[in-house]
Amino acid sequence: MSFNRTLSIIGGAGHVGFPLALAFANKNYNVNIIDLNQKNLNKIKKGITPFYELGAEKILKKSLKSKKLFFSNTLESIKLSKYVIICIGTPINSKMQPKTKVFYNFFYKLFKYINKNHTIIIRSSVFPGIIEKIAKKFKSQNNNISYCPERIVQSKALIELPILPQIISGTSDKAISDSVNLFKKITKKIMISTIKEAEIIKLYSNANRYINFAIANQLYLLCEKQNVSFERVRNLMQIGYERNINLPSAGFSAGPCLLKDTMQLRSFYRGNFELGLAAMKINERNIVDLIIKKVKDIKNYKTKTIGLMGVAFKAETDDTRDSLSIKIIKKLMRIKLKVIYTDEYYSDRKTYEIKTFLNKSDVIIIGAPHKKYKKIKFPKDKKYIDIWNIVKK
Numbered sequence: 001m002s003f004n005r006t007l008s009i010i011g012g013a014g015h016v017g018f019p020l021a022l023a024f025a026n027k028n029y030n031v032n033i034i035d036l037n038q039k040n041l042n043k044i045k046k047g048i049t050p051f052y053e054l055g056a057e058k059i060l061k062k063s064l065k066s067k068k069l070f071f072s073n074t075l076e077s078i079k080l081s082k083y084v085i086i087c088i089g090t091p092i093n094s095k096m097q098p099k100t101k102v103f104y105n106f107f108y109k110l111f112k113y114i115n116k117n118h119t120i121i122i123r124s125s126v127f128p129g130i131i132e133k134i135a136k137k138f139k140s141q142n143n144n145i146s147y148c149p150e151r152i153v154q155s156k157a158l159i160e161l162p163i164l165p166q167i168i169s170g171t172s173d174k175a176i177s178d179s180v181n182l183f184k185k186i187t188k189k190i191m192i193s194t195i196k197e198a199e200i201i202k203l204y205s206n207a208n209r210y211i212n213f214a215i216a217n218q219l220y221l222l223c224e225k226q227n228v229s230f231e232r233v234r235n236l237m238q239i240g241y242e243r244n245i246n247l248p249s250a251g252f253s254a255g256p257c258l259l260k261d262t263m264q265l266r267s268f269y270r271g272n273f274e275l276g277l278a279a280m281k282i283n284e285r286n287i288v289d290l291i292i293k294k295v296k297d298i299k300n301y302k303t304k305t306i307g308l309m310g311v312a313f314k315a316e317t318d319d320t321r322d323s324l325s326i327k328i329i330k331k332l333m334r335i336k337l338k339v340i341y342t343d344e345y346y347s348d349r350k351t352y353e354i355k356t357f358l359n360k361s362d363v364i365i366i367g368a369p370h371k372k373y374k375k376i377k378f379p380k381d382k383k384y385i386d387i388w389n390i391v392k393k
């Protein structure tokens with residue numbers, strides 16, 4: 001059988017799958033992008049990137065021109081590929097529990113089309129143990145499953161993919177050697193681990209960042225209670241004192257990965273992950289409560305127009321998934337306040353253009369601290385709620 005689409009990427013129109021597809025197409029692989037999101041598939045086919053991703057547009061146009069990209073919305077087309085790479089989402093529910101069944105059940109559909117020649121590469125961030133469970137269930141059909149977690153920072157995938165070491169683990173030597181042969185085409189350094197190690201490395205990498213941000217946010221909350229400037233305290237703590245250098249700045253720590261993966265770990269260890277839980281409380285609840293309190297502390301706040309500046313979950317992205325700004329907007333609306341918003345990258349029919357936004361808002365909350373906001377001359381007659389300290393800078 002000829003594998004005329006060397007690799008199929010399931011979830012290939014998503015934040016992890018799409019840049020990966022481009023990275024391989026750029027190395028002359030024929031890449032089959034499989035995704036249920038027809039709207040995004042259509043955009044990609046037309047040379048439009050479905051979301052903000054640095055450097056993607058140029059490679060997309062080049063790959064379309066050289067006919068390296070193929071498109072499908074059905075799993076059946078994996079028959080044409082040797083490698084099947086899975087990049088679908090692994091969300092948690094409103095109780096912060098991973099939806100493992102959805103991910104596991106996906107493999108029942110996938111394995112209808114899998115044969116012994118395929119090498120299956122799981123790239124999604126998974127609940128520990130699930131790879132081995134899948135491997136055991138479908139062993140008689142195919143024993144070449146590898147787990148190669150993605151560790152890029154969102155929207156900089158094409159910059160980071162070639163430089164980040166790729167962790168590779170697998171259920172067989174063939175799964176590992178096939179995956180090494182593939183990934184060494186797009187990255188310099190490969191590290192082999194067991195599946196269990198790879199699972200914990202991936203999740204704890206995100207938990208580590210999430211907890212670190214919570215350490216700064218905790219200090220911010222303590223400083224606020226004392227009416228002391230967090231920025232000054234942090235600055236003075238770090239001058240000539242190396243041991244404090246790793247203290248990040250305070251801010252909104254959210255998005256589709258850090259919280260979710262911390263909660264996946266917490267769920268796996270049946271709640272015995274105290275630091276993870278504490279970080280979630282600080283980043284997700286206490287910081288939001290503080291912002292709402294700051295709004296309510298403003299005289300006549302009920303008559304004010306509250307402006308949220310930067311609704312993406314972090315700077316330099318258009319992704320609003322699990323954004324704290326959105327959470328704050330909803331909370332303010334629930335208490336019947338007039339809220340407007342703007343963003344440098346994200347737009348919908350309600351987003352304001354920046355000039356009108358600055359004019360119309362009485363109170364401005366800085367959400368995502370996009371680089372351009374740091375250059376703005378903020379009007380003096382407004383109230384600011386600015387955990388990032390970008391207004392004063």
Ligand SMILES: NC(=O)c1ccc[n+]([C@@H]2O[C@H](COP(=O)([O-])OP(=O)(O)OC[C@H]3O[C@@H](n4cnc5c(N)ncnc54)[C@H](O)[C@@H]3O)[C@@H](O)[C@H]2O)c1
Nearest residue numbers: 011013014015016035036037087088089090124125150154
């Ligand atoms: N976003 C990141 O920066 C990042 C970084 C590292 C790891 N991850 C992990 O990678 C995984 C994917 O995350 P993402 O941010 O790319 O999610 P995403 O929602 O942007 O992309 C997932 C894509 O999969 C598609 N999809 C879902 N089910 C499908 C199915 N049955 N068949 C075909 N397509 C299907 C969706 O339509 C979507 O386009 C998650 O496990 C995430 O935790 C994400």
